[in-house]
Every structure is written in C-alpha cells, then in structure tokens.
Amino acid sequence: xxxxxxxxxxxxxxxxxxxxxxxxxxxxxxxxxxxxxxxxxxxxxxxxxxxxxxxxxxxxxxxxxxxxxxxxxxxxxxxxxxxxxxxxxxxxxxxxxxxxxxxxxxxxxx
Amino acid sequence: xxxxxxxxxxxxxxxxxxxxxxxxxxxxxxxxxxxxxxxxxxxxxxxxxxxxxxxxxxxxxxxxxxxxxxxxxxxxxxxxxxxxxxxxxxxxxxxxxxxxxxxxxxxxxxxxxxx
Numbered sequence: 238x239x240x241x242x243x244x245x246x247x248x249x250x251x252x253x254x255x256x257x258x259x260x261x262x263x264x265x266x267x268x269x270x271x272x273x274x275x276x277x278x279x280x281x282x283x284x285x286x287x288x289x290x291x292x293x294x295x296x297x298x299x300x301x302x303x304x305x306x307x308x309x310x311x312x313x314x315x316x317x318x319x320x321x322x323x324x325x326x327x328x329x330x331x332x333x334x335x336x337x338x339x340x341x342x343x344x345x346x347x
Numbered sequence: 348x349x350x351x352x353x354x355x356x357x358x359x360x361x362x363x364x365x366x367x368x369x370x371x372x373x374x375x376x377x378x379x380x381x382x383x384x385x386x387x388x389x390x391x392x393x394x395x396x397x398x399x400x401x402x403x404x405x406x407x408x409x410x411x412x413x414x415x416x417x418x419x420x421x422x423x424x425x426x427x428x429x430x431x432x433x434x435x436x437x438x439x440x441x442x443x444x445x446x447x448x449x450x451x452x453x454x455x456x457x458x459x460x461x462x
Contacts, residue, residue: 239391272447274392281441281452282384282392293450325392329447335407336394336447 240265241326241339248345254314257342259326261307265337269329271309273302276323276341285324286311313344321346349374353442353453355427359460365429367456369442376400376423380446383416383427385438393438397446398425432460 242260249255259271273286284293289309290302301312309328313320326339355367369381383395396406398416406414410429418425429436440456443449 270447274449281455282449284448284450287448327392327447333408338392338394341391
C-alpha cells in the first residue's frame with residue numbers, strides 16, 4: 238500500500254474534466270511539493286507537473302494541479318482519447334528520506 | 348535534446364547482481380541528479396535512488412543494503428547495481444534526470460529474476 242493514496246481508476250468522456258486525487262501526510266505532501274506523471278504502457282513516464290502546479294514546456298495547459306494541506310489533485314480538462322494512461326503523484330517524504338509515488342490511477346476515456 | 352539510453356542484462360537468477368547502465372547523450376551531465384526508478388509488474392513506480400554528477404549518492408532506505416550507483420563523467424554515463432536479487436526485483440528499470448522533476452527518461456530495461 239502506497240504512502241500516497243490515489244484512486245485506482247478514474248474515467249470520463251471526451252471533452253469532460255476529470256480530477257485525480259493524491260492523499261498523503263505531513264511528512265510528504267504536507268511539507269513538500271507534488272509532482273505528477275503520465276505513464277503510457279510501453280513508454281517511459283512523462284513529467285506533467287512540478288512544484289504542485291507548474292507545467293513543463295510542451296505539456297498542454299489542459300493539465301493543471303493544486304495542493305491543499307496533505308492532499309493534491311490533478312485536473313485534466315477537455316479530456317481526449319490520448320489522455321488514457323496511468324497517472325502518478327510523487328513527493329519527497331521527510332520521514333522516509335525517500336521520493337515516494339502514489340499507487341497510480343488508471344484513467345479511461347469512455 | 349538530451350537523450351538517455353540504457354542497457355543491461357534482462358534475465359537474472361536469484362542471488363545474482365543486477366547491473367543497468369545509462370548513457371546521457373547530447374546534454375549537460377554536470378549539475379544534475381541522475382536517478383533510477385523501477386516499476387514491478389502490476390505495481391506502481393518506486394524510487395531506487397540517485398547519484399549526483401559529483402558522485403554523491405542517495406538511496407531508498409528499503410534497498411540501501413543492496414544498491415550501489417556510480418557515475419563516469421568522462422563517458423557521461425551512470426550505473427546501477429542491485430545485489431542478491433530475488434523475484435521481487437523483477438521490474439522495468441528506468442534511468443532519469445532530475446530531482447523529483449524527472450524531465451528526461453531512458454527507454455527502460457526489463458529485468459526478470461527467475462531460477
């Protein structure tokens with residue numbers, strides 16, 4: 238069981254907005270920034286957001302992030318079929334002295 | 348555009364040592380952290396550890412006793428060794444650049460541990 242808790246699955250139809258949550262604790266999300274990754278099977282993960290809500294160049298602004306207390310959220314607006322992937326949150330954990338990832342959320346575009 | 352290319356043995360027997368290498372092409376090697384992350388079958392991502400270009404290392408405490416990382420700045424490559432492997436170490440191993448914000452990744456090396 239991951240220290241960062243994510244729902245195992247999420248779904249939406251094209252054009253919709255979906256949210257993926259990431260729940261942690263005071264030693265990780267509560268005191269450090271959150272990162273989000275998109276992982277398509279057979280490929281390397283891709284950095285979507287860093288520092289809670291900052292998108293690297295090249296990432297569509299349809300992807301946005303937020304953090305409040307010990308939880309974070311990834312929002313994907315204008316859902317597209319190519320968004321179907323696994324999504325992971327990550328943060329540094331001060332207690333474990335390690336980078337930790339959420340268990341991942343499999344997004345299905347119906 | 349920086350490109351990470353990795354290679355290593357794909358099939359190991361229990362108790363052997365895993366070895367994966369990652370070469371950094373067309374990019375600055377100094378000044379970055381170089382990281383190893385793995386994904387076991389059906390599971391999520393796990394941070395193994397990182398090494399700075401200076402050679403300083405930071406390992407996941409859960410793997411610390413078995414992990415060793417090294418860097419060769421002259422060849423702009425870095426390496427991972429994981430000793431005494433078991434079936435639980437079967438995974439895709441990725442090299443990546445960064446500290447939390449892993450912006451560049453290798454293609455992944457699938458490692459299977461089986462007797």
